[in-house]
Amino acid sequence: MRGEQRMNRSVAPARTHDVSRDRRDDAPPSRDAGRRPMGLATVGPQTLDLYGTALRSVGEPGERRQWFARYEHGPRRSLASELGRWCDGADETDRDLLARAGGTVLDAGCGPGRLVAELAGQGRMALGVDTSRAAVTIARDLGATAVRRSIFDPVPAEGSWDTVLLADGNIGIGGDPVALLTRCRELVAVTGRVLAELDPPGTGIRAGRVRLERGTQRGTWFPWAHVGIDAVAEPARAAGLRVQATWERGGRCFASLVPLGDDPSVDARLELAS
Numbered sequence: 001m002r003g004e005q006r007m008n009r010s011v012a013p014a015r016t017h018d019v020s021r022d023r024r025d026d027a028p029p030s031r032d033a034g035r036r037p038m039g040l041a042t043v044g045p046q047t048l049d050l051y052g053t054a055l056r057s058v059g060e061p062g063e064r065r066q067w068f069a070r071y072e073h074g075p076r077r078s079l080a081s082e083l084g085r086w087c088d089g090a091d092e093t094d095r096d097l098l099a100r101a102g103g104t105v106l107d108a109g110c111g112p113g114r115l116v117a118e119l120a121g122q123g124r125m126a127l128g129v130d131t132s133r134a135a136v137t138i139a140r141d142l143g144a145t146a147v148r149r150s151i152f153d154p155v156p157a158e159g160s161w162d163t164v165l166l167a168d169g170n171i172g173i174g175g176d177p178v179a180l181l182t183r184c185r186e187l188v189a190v191t192g193r194v195l196a197e198l199d200p201p202g203t204g205i206r207a208g209r210v211r212l213e214r215g216t217q218r219g220t221w222f223p224w225a226h227v228g229i230d231a232v233a234e235p236a237r238a239a240g241l242r243v244q245a246t247w248e249r250g251g252r253c254f255a256s257l258v259p260l261g262d263d264p265s266v267d268a269r270l271e272l273a274s
């Protein structure tokens with residue numbers, strides 16, 4: 001993909017969170033959210049929320065084919081199949097992913113919420129987090145519990161989630177996989193896991209800016225990254241995680257990432273035992 005840069009692999013400084021600063025569920029992202037990685041959702045008053053428009057339009061005939069992701073200095077790619085996946089119900093591959101997601105589940109960048117809604121329908125405890133007002137509204141309409149905020153802002157039960165989901169390529173949120181995985185490492189329990197959907201082998205680690213396009217409409221550029229299934233070990237390790245398992249299903253690639261122990265020899269013993 002032209003216009004992409006190799007990632008700066010530096011680990012973002014650990015953030016501390018004061019829960020008393022936590023906001024109402026429907027509050028917009030904090031004023032300083034712009035200094036944090038932001039993704040598809042654009043919430044400034046001057047910004048056209050094309051993502052929300054896209055999500056609301058997918059039920060209309062032929063509409064999905066009108067939407068594209070434009071890579072800066074690069075090609076544009078149809079979002080037809082992605083929009084369909086995000087807005088339709090969970091499929092077999094999604095259900096297989098959720099079966100591997102033990103215990104309580106935090107869906108980072110839940111979008112319109114098909115995964116959290118599926119978990120809620122199964123009686124599982126799950127919370128979706130997304131910066132997009134439209135996405136959170138749709139997710140709640142589906143019966144999911146979802147809050148509107150950045151995953152880099154405080155969320156309930158920090159450090160005790162059994163599973164954090166980065167589905168649909170959400171390891172790209174913010175354009176810095178090490179910073180995002182470091183945040184996910186903060187969110188999961190020491191016995192928890194991050195389930196990340198990745199790009200096919202050979203993708204490497206690529207970061208750049210992307211925007212949504214439809215006809216003459218242009219969204220705001222936002223940072224995004226792609227990580228290949230065979231390239232995830234290095235950013236995971238930099239974030240204090242290790243690859244426990246990888247798998248491919250339904251043409252999609254996934255990895256389960258678990259916290260590295262403080263004592264590497266304990267971690268090695270656990271690895272041998274598993």
Ligand SMILES: C[S@@+](CC[C@H](N)C(=O)[O-])C[C@H]1O[C@@H](n2cnc3c(N)ncnc32)[C@H](O)[C@@H]1O
Nearest residue numbers: 039040041086109110111112130131132150151
């Ligand atoms: C590729 S879409 C994922 C779709 C979603 N997984 C689904 O099932 O429909 C990326 C999502 O991440 C959200 N997002 C981007 N930056 C975010 C951030 N910093 N915190 C939380 N969500 C974010 C976007 O609003 C968008 O809904």
